[in-house]
Amino acid sequence: MPDGSIVQPEKALPAPVTLFESQKNIHPKAVKGYYRRLKTLTFTVLLALFFIAPWIRWERGGDAPAQAVLFDLTTPRFFIFWIEIWPQEIYYLTGVLIFAALGLFLATSLAGRVWCGFGCPHTVWTDLFVWIERIFEGDRAERIRNDKAPWSPRKVMRKAGKHAGWIALSLVTGFGFVAYFTDAPALALDLVTFQASYESYSFFALFAGMTYLMAGWTREQMCKYMCPWPRIQGAMLDEHSLVVTYRADRGDNRGPKRKSQSWDERRAKGFGDCIDCKACVQVCPIGIDVRSGEEAADCINCGLCVDACDSIMIAQGLPTKLIAFDSLAAQETRAQGKPYVWTLIRPRTILYGLMMLVIGGAMAWSFALRPRLDITVLRDRAPLFVTLSDGSLRNAYTFKVANKTRQARAYTLTVAGVAGAEVKVIGEDESTANQTHAALIAASPDSVATYRVYVTAPRSSLKEASVPLTFQLVDSANADQDSHDSVFMGPAPGR
Template sequence: MLRANVEPEIRRIDMPDGSIVQQGAAQTAKVPLYESQKTIHPKAVKGLYRRLKTITFSVLLALFFIAPWIRWERGPDAPAQAVLFDLTTPRFFLFWIEIWPQEIYYLTGILIVAALGLFLATALAGRVWCGFTCPHTVWTDLFVWIERIFEGDRAERIRMEKQPWTARKILRKAGKHAGWLALSLVTGFGFLAYFTDAPVLLHDLVTFQASYEAVSFFAIFAGMTYVMAGWAREQMCMYMCPWPRIQTAMLDEHSLVVTYQADRGDNRGPKRKSQSWDERRAQGFGDCIDCGQCVQVCPMGIDVRTGEQADCINCGLCVDACDSIMIQQGLPTRLIAFDSLAAQDTRASGKSYQWRLVRPRVIVYALLMLVIGGAMAWSFALRPSLNITVLRDRAPLFVTLSDGSIRNAYTFKVANKTRQNRSYTLSLAGLPNAEIKVIGEAEDESAAHTATLSAEPDSVATYRVYVTAPRAAVTATSLPLTFRLSDTGTSEKNSHDSVFLGPAN
């Protein structure tokens, strides 16, 4: 006789606190809807990748904090800071390079090249950017270092978290947060110094003379540093940053990622001191002694032995931790190593593997970077120091004067990108016998077909220009018209195509 499987009746009860109570015939269980994030206490480790991380973030932090203090002489009435996003001008200064708002496409190009560089780095070595050079990783590493100074290493911090609040615990916690706050304030100043003159900003903040805007942004930058690097940490990478989900599309089987050599390490389990490795292998165990050091040093709190994970930032600290254990056990290192999935599959089949650096996606990313970067460099090298913009009035489209001639009005803008006063000659082409009149400028009867304009250094001069043509010359409702501007002191010229409108014949 077959016995039918009878599911016990389960009732679901929504509780006022938001949790769910499931009641069945055997038991009543309360299932929480939300579980608090468990604090990750990464353990300190020594090794190759730890040294690389320390060197990298030391160089990056030095560049970040020193760059705003580098001086660069650009002449009178020009900022002397080498790297400056000047929002009052507005201009972007990078040593001898000056980017105007109209040239925002250069910054767009830089961002595109940077994104392609990130794609290329990911295709070669996974999330190596995240593990070594991401600003969030750099500052989090520094915050953890401060935490370790005041509260000790991982085991001591965990013990202290479980202990009751005492004067000693309060002092250690206060010291840690004071260090975090001090670093956050310095970081806030560092960010803000890229948008205004650093020495002036420091003086204004110290003497409480800074503007409301400066203080507000200083507080925002400092506060975000304190929250993100001190409290969010791995949660920023896991839940807020989109890159872990995007980077999987950049990887292939030849990308170098942190991997666990399962064919060598498994089955894993603790090893007794009295147990020899021959006895251990005879029982079916591998080289991994399941010490958990790779998990304890991981800033993301993941176990790389469970397989490839999007949350792994390829920092290599688990490699250092595992290598130190392998050395203690007298075994070969690189049980956990930067390796490719193709290499693991090839070695598992008993064949030799040669890492492929040149691959289709690598070639595509590198070529795109080369083409876009080269085009930007070429465009920047040939960019003129004189730009003009012409806007024709839309209302009225044209005006018929008392003598029957037709007049169009234009707004004419001259961008002088040099540091000297410039004088220009404006002329027309495409409309016979047309005359130019610049509002506010003295008229020269002998030069009715040209006009003289001027522009101050590093500025945009705006003029109101009238173009008048005889009625007989206006043979259509729309005629092509070209404004030509030439620098009287140099040979530089520029032109802008527009139209001249008139009545229907």
């Protein structure tokens, strides 16, 4: 500079730090072992039940659907073998959901997220999609190399085959879901011949598309970020719950082991049994490292890392169960040199078990005593009553009778509570419908019959403006009966 001052060079600005990291693809490695066999058996049973159930036939007689498990939204009825649930019995569905939730709480208190690892539909279908991916693209190392390799005809063919398999499984799954809501054989024929309804095609495409998206693309992201259960299940765990754990007291310090190195030399340097092979990380479908501590919010307790670690321990000639299903209480007790016995019966398991017993027992008792006949009565509000020419009073009612049997029924309708009251059903044969103390009505099989009913009573029988009135319906042939309380209206006293 002319004034002799020294110009300092400008310092380079540090690279900006980002808190966002793109999602990395997780390629779980195939593994063999006890928990892998258990998962395969569980998945096979669950998938067989899902796909076979809509095809099971169950004759109910008449024009009733012959599908064993059918959630018919057009009738609407829920058919589950011999059980038929009507819309007004939706409380049974509420009871089933509560019972299932308590069962999930109980399972979690015993063995952590064992439901997520073995029974969750997302886990089942994701495992199937990974199996298809492994068929076309190979195991973990080969899939990783294939993803990093430039596009080539071979890579395109492998990717295309994988996605074709995914789409085929998604289409079969979409059909499986829709088949629970309409007759399965008829649905299959209508879909193939393009004669299915718009609703059938819409829900078929929806279920197939969501299966392809969730099991093929989101995978572990569903478990980590979308499912609320990982954030809730921590409240059901205690120190005695079985979870996948790593025995740090035995495995640390961990590090690679040279073939020429003996275990005595290794332990003399302060190393443990873990040789840091990362086999447990490579087989994990969530991509976590169980050795970093209890992963309560991410680990799904599938046990695949146990199989992987056991195979390494056997190969090294060491005891297994470095990674195992264990409880924190067991680890602390063993660290103190004391024996530990796993406690199945604990306060929370007793509570969940008793709640399930009460709710299940109440549902079974209610279902065993559920009536085959149900009536509802709605009294007209305008006008409140009609005064006839002879001075008697008449009230009008809308009367509905639900016949929950598969046979046509004839019933006798009577009223009680108002002296001298007579009942008449509009539309009855006049030869039998002249105002009497009883009326005959009929109901078709498995249907709701609606009638217009008039009740007439002398003015002198009303001491108040509103008098309790009871409708009684009896099927003398089958000993079914039901009653409904209502009121009979008239003018205020003195008017």
